[in-house]
Amino acid sequence: MRAPAFEHWVKKHNAMVPPDWDVEAYRARVRFFREYHSPTQVAFSKRAGIPFKAWNNYERGYPLSMRTALKLRARFADFSIEWLWFGRIGTLQLAFYDAAVAAGVPQETHKQFERRRDHRDPRPDPG
Numbered sequence: 217m218r219a220p221a222f223e224h225w226v227k228k229h230n231a232m233v234p235p236d237w238d239v240e241a242y243r244a245r246v247r248f249f250r251e252y253h254s255p256t257q258v259a260f261s262k263r264a265g266i267p268f269k270a271w272n273n274y275e276r277g278y279p280l281s282m283r284t285a286l287k288l289r290a291r292f293a294d295f296s297i298e299w300l301w302f303g304r305i306g307t308l309q310l311a312f313y314d315a316a317v318a319a320g321v322p323q324e325t326h327k328q329f330e331r332r333r334d335h336r337d338p339r340p341d342p343g
């Protein structure tokens with residue numbers, strides 16, 4: 217169950233959050249991403265160009281904004297919104313993935329990734 221403050225924030229900002237979204241796993245990934253790059257929220261916020269209060273809210277479980285996601289992608293080559301939000305490992309750099317596994321960060325397993333990848337539409341892209 218999600219905290220009432222989170223539900224209020226989602227409603228106030230008209231945020232689209234899947235009902236089965238695992239907030240605790242998301243929080244763990246957000247914190248790990250920050251710790252991987254900087255030991256403190258203050259240092260990371262400065263490096264990322266994101267206000268400290270906003271980053272603190274993300275570590276508390278509030279959804280990352282599109283603007284923040286784009287900033288992180290521009291500043292950190294190993295950033296993956298698919299991993300941060302859902303734990304999907306398909307777009308992660310190997311060194312970052314290995315560190316996340318070693319730290320016990322919740323994410324999909326290789327087996328889940330292979331199963332998800334194998335269920336893609338086998339037809340070639342029409343583009």
